[in-house]
Amino acid sequence: MLETVGDVAQRFRLRVPTGEAGLTRPIRWTHLSELIDPTPWLRGGELLLTLGLQLHDAEDFAAYAVRLAQAHIAALGFGIGTHHPSVPPQLVAEATRHGLAVLEIPQGVAFQDITYQLNADLLRTGAAESRLIAEGVSAMTQVARSAGTQGIVATLAHRIESWAVLMDPHGTIHAAVGAARVHVDDARAAALGQRSRIRHPGLTVYGVGDPVRPRAHLVVAPRPDRISLTRELAQHATLLLDLALNPLSGGNTWGLARADAVDALMSGDSTLIERVSARWNLVAGDVTVALLRSRSRAVPLEENVLAWCAELDLPPLVSEESSLVTALVPVDEVPRWRERVTRAVEREGVPARCGLGTAQPLAASALSRQQAAQALAVAVADAKPVVDFAGLATGRLILQHLDPAARTALTTPLLPLLAGDTTRVLLRSLRVFLSENTNWEAASSQLGIHRHTLRQRMARVEELTGLSISTTEDRVIAWLALQALHADHPLDPG
Structure with a gap:
């Protein structure tokens, strides 16, 4: 000490x-x-x-x-x-x-007497503190195997002879040891940066996981004589808590396992679906497919979706492919899911869009995904956080079910793009540009290109189609043509 x-x-x-x-x-x-x-x-x-x-x-x-x-x-x-x-x-x-x-x-x-005695004592204290740190790290590591986050936090609080609180990014408490209600309130205010009076000064907040987007906050109240010991043990605790909260996050194994499970459950193979459902502890019942896309490539959308599943206590049946995130949501949890995504978009600033299919048995979940893709396209076009397929306007459903001749008539203005752009880069660029209400910055960010590159592509679109993107009538013609084309490809929302 x-x-x-x-x-x-x-x-x-x-x-x-x-x-x-x-x-x-x-x-x-x-x-x-x-x-x-x-x-x-x-x-x-x-x-x-x-x-x-x-x-x-x-x-x-x-x-x-x-x-x-x-x-x-x-x-x-x-x-x-x-x-x-x-x-x-x-x-x-x-x-x-x-x-x-x-x-x-x-x-x-004499000054020398003070420095000699104090520094000698401090060196002995430092050696003792190093031993306490080593013992504390060992104790937390051992208890993490059997008692998880609660055990880690309890051991940390005991070793620093103070209290500790672990909460998720939204303030929900995972574990609180030695902390009264007033301590928990202060810890939440310190971790979330709330504008309220903190009655216990000196609280220290440690992020668990990604320092920019931590999956949890660890708040401790260090004693004045144990500040360095508390700092060292708390930093080790955050590493153990990161593993305890997401034990399969290392490498790509977890992502591959989730993707394979989603593919298997949507395969239509009843035997395979039954086996995978048992492994993932899925209860019998219908599911709704949620399809999500971020408006910014810089946002780790899959991590957000996994965090929402954990928060709502849903199975993490989430996979990402070609910038689209698929999630299987039990039908009775859809209202909470819709509310969570909406809150993330409108209050937390997550630039995402979500389409929801109708409730289907797992064996027919591929149909729900097709519907979710169509709903996602509407969510992107209308800048809405969540769109349900069941609530789509009748006009859009009619458009998607036009006969081939009628769709061909609508798509005629864009036929030069289909003929001269086998990669469909121009077609997708046009869709995103119109979806973002002709906002150059937003559209270029969505496409992951510089705005000058987008301007060059739009100039090429005008050259091939004869349409003018600066004219409202021509933009409407282009958008109807895109919608008609999209009806032929329901699995490609963007």
């Missing part, structure tokens, strides 16, 4: 003109300096010893105290009798105002 400022004052019988403030701060090292600004050589937590040889007037004393307080030193030891007969009152006043303890060191107490 690190010695505090009060321990040092008592050991060397030093007067503390600043009173009780700051006496509980732990001391991590001692440092001697006569520089008027020693802060570039300080790391925080030091007992700084000085005779004040460079300090001459009230302005010097005040500025000196402010600099040291902002450097977060543990305390200032001020030697008297050589250059200053006592600790300058201006220094005492400013240090007191900032909660910085000042120890008055008389001539009879």
